[in-house]
Amino acid sequence: MGELVDRLGLTQPQVSKHLAVLRAVGLVSARADGRRRWYRVNGPALQPVYEWVRGFESTWDNRLDKLDDVLVELQTKEEAT
Amino acid sequence: MSSSIGNRRGTAVFTLPSDNEILITREFDAPADLVFDAWTTPELVKRWWAGDRGQVTEARIDLRIGGRWRWVMTANGGFEVAFSGVYREIERSHRLVRTEVFEMSPDAEALSTVTFDESDGVTTLKILGHYPTKDIRDAAIASGMEGGLQTSLDELEMLVLQVV
Numbered sequence: 166m167g168e169l170v171d172r173l174g175l176t177q178p179q180v181s182k183h184l185a186v187l188r189a190v191g192l193v194s195a196r197a198d199g200r201r202r203w204y205r206v207n208g209p210a211l212q213p214v215y216e217w218v219r220g221f222e223s224t225w226d227n228r229l230d231k232l233d234d235v236l237v238e239l240q241t242k243e244e245a246t
Numbered sequence: 247m248s249s250s251i252g253n254r255r256g257t258a259v260f261t262l263p264s265d266n267e268i269l270i271t272r273e274f275d276a277p278a279d280l281v282f283d284a285w286t287t288p289e290l291v292k293r294w295w296a297g298d299r300g301q302v303t304e305a306r307i308d309l310r311i312g313g314r315w316r317w318v319m320t321a322n323g324g325f326e327v328a329f330s331g332v333y334r335e336i337e338r339s340h341r342l343v344r345t346e347v348f349e350m351s352p353d354a355e356a357l358s359t360v361t362f363d364e365s366d367g368v369t370t371l372k373i374l375g376h377y378p379t380k381d382i383r384d385a386a387i388a389s390g391m392e393g394g395l396q397t398s399l400d401e402l403e404m405l406v407l408q409v410v
Contacts (some may be wrong), residue, residue, distance in 0.1 A: 221260070
């Protein structure tokens with residue numbers, strides 16, 4: 166939890182609130198270890214989110230890979246001239 | 247230079263900064279000038295915008311404030327996908343703002359802000375799509391529709407139904 170607070174730049178109560186919501190819907194699970202609490206992401210529960218964005222993301226990935234190819238070719242040409 | 251070919255394949259990062267936005271970020275080993283050219287020169291747009299999933303059949307670009315653009319591709323499945331809009335801001339090699347309409351659902355106009363940030367020879371490209379509502383944004387994502395490339399015609403029809 167402390168680590169999340171540092172990384173996210175949010176306050177402890179904010180992070181707590183977010184985590185409580187994520188736990189309530191089963192996206193993360195928590196394990197107590199003394200005074201610390203460890204959170205784990207629940208992969209299978211995130212699958213629908215992944216499915217949802219996958220088509221869109223891969224469309225753009227493919228398109229920008231192609232753009233990369235064009236840029237490489239343009240630069241190669243520039244070097245040659 | 248050629249040693250970097252392919253090193254960045256598949257590295258586009260997709261995030262949802264707010265309820266009605268989509269952000270795509272990708273780095274290129276090329277100067278911002280060149281990346282900007284690739285977005286604003288019809289012959290270059292024709293070479294990448296369809297990815298491997300079709301052919302760009304039109305890349306009209308009237309690069310001035312208020313000027314229209316219209317990009318059309320025929321996907322490998324045979325159906326046509328057309329986007330068009332108007333340029334709102336043009337800051338050469340830095341920033342491009344344009345309206346963006348998927349012509350099958352012309353009422354859902356998005357605002358697209360493309361930025362090009364060069365540092366040490368690497369250009370970070372950011373494409374921020376701002377949609378009128380969360381529902382329209384979600385529909386765009388669900389259909390993979392920003393290019394409509396992966397979707398069957400049926401799915402495109404579904405999307406139009408959702409948006410209308």
